[in-house]
């Protein structure tokens with residue numbers, strides 16, 4: 001969280017985290033495509049030729065003045081592929097809230113679990129504790145066949161009972177619900193601490 | 195100006211006094227170097243202040259990219275056995291150059307300037323400005339009044355705003 005008292009601006013960093021190909025970049029692309037350019041700035045994607053995120057995606061949301069204050073949300077995605085571990089650590093620095101984008105497909109369960117552990121470790125290395133940190137889970141790709149039930153996903157991934165959402169990011173289902181939830185969690189936390 | 199929260203996340207604040215000091219320093223630097231644009235950011239890419247002609251530049255994106263540039267080169271430095279991280283980075287272009295300089299451990303300056311401006315001038319004035327800026331950012335002056343920046347009413351309004359923005 002960064003507050004500029006002269007400009008009455010409050011900046012919050014939200015990171016989309018999750019295994020490779022789970023749909024993190026797709027979330028940002030959808031948000032960017034639907035919002036007015038006065039709200040969502042440029043979407044910057046550092047990616048490979050094959051459209052895999054190599055470092056991060058970045059999108060800033062500026063919802064304008066609210067009661068004289070100007071909240072801005074800096075949305076980032078991390079690269080999900082295992083060997084980009086150091087990039088994920090870099091992007092997590094200064095994070096205020098996390099959206100964990102899980103892939104609902106049965107054969108991606110192990111990757112979901114591994115990536116969640118990776119997140120927990122990276123947060124604790126930075127001195128942050130996932131148990132009290134604002135985060136939400138998005139179960140993506142609900143449109144596909146061969147997906148795990150929500151009960152099973154919840155049992156495997158949502159030990160800390162954080163808010164969760166079902167989504168089909170490619171057509172936008174659940175994308176804004178997820179975003180609104182993480183914004184509210186982050187703001188609520190900021191409120192407690194100011 | 196940096197506080198550690200209970201969950202370990204960091205809160206960084208810049209007071210009006212600090213902000214004025216930063217702007218004064220950046221304005222001077224812009225004038226002396228004839229740089230096109232200047233940004234001061236924290237090491238995680240959060241833009242703190244900007245100066246000069248930034249109309250054609252998406253400064254929040256530039257700030258995020260510059261931070262990752264720094265972070266990536268620091269990792270490279272570590273891998274090749276360098277103890278300290280590189281203090282500055284220089285990108286040379288056809289018409290514009292970008293110069294990045296550390297401001298202590300937690301901040302950096304981004305300087306965009308035309309190729310007609312010599313690097314020596316940039317380097318000399320930047321070095322002086324960095325000292326001033328370091329003093330300002332490290333000197334947590336009295337934070338401003340009106341800490342109720344976020345209250346329940348704010349929440350309601352924010353949610354209304356989000357609802358209308360997110361409405362397809």
Ligand SMILES: Nc1nc2c(ncn2[C@@H]2O[C@H](COP(=O)(O)OP(=O)(O)OP(=O)(O)O)[C@@H](O)[C@H]2O)c(=O)[nH]1
Pocket residue numbers: 018019020021022023024025026027051052053054077078079080081140141142143144167168169170171
């Ligand atoms: N069927 C279906 N496909 C999806 C959905 N969301 C994303 N995809 C597809 O999944 C693929 C990977 O999506 P990305 O958003 O690039 O995944 P990512 O999480 O950013 O992947 P990395 O950058 O490698 O970590 C793309 O082909 C998307 O079109 C969904 O809800 N349903």
Ligand SMILES: [Mg+2]
Pocket residue numbers: 024025026052053077078079080
């Ligand atoms: Mg991606």
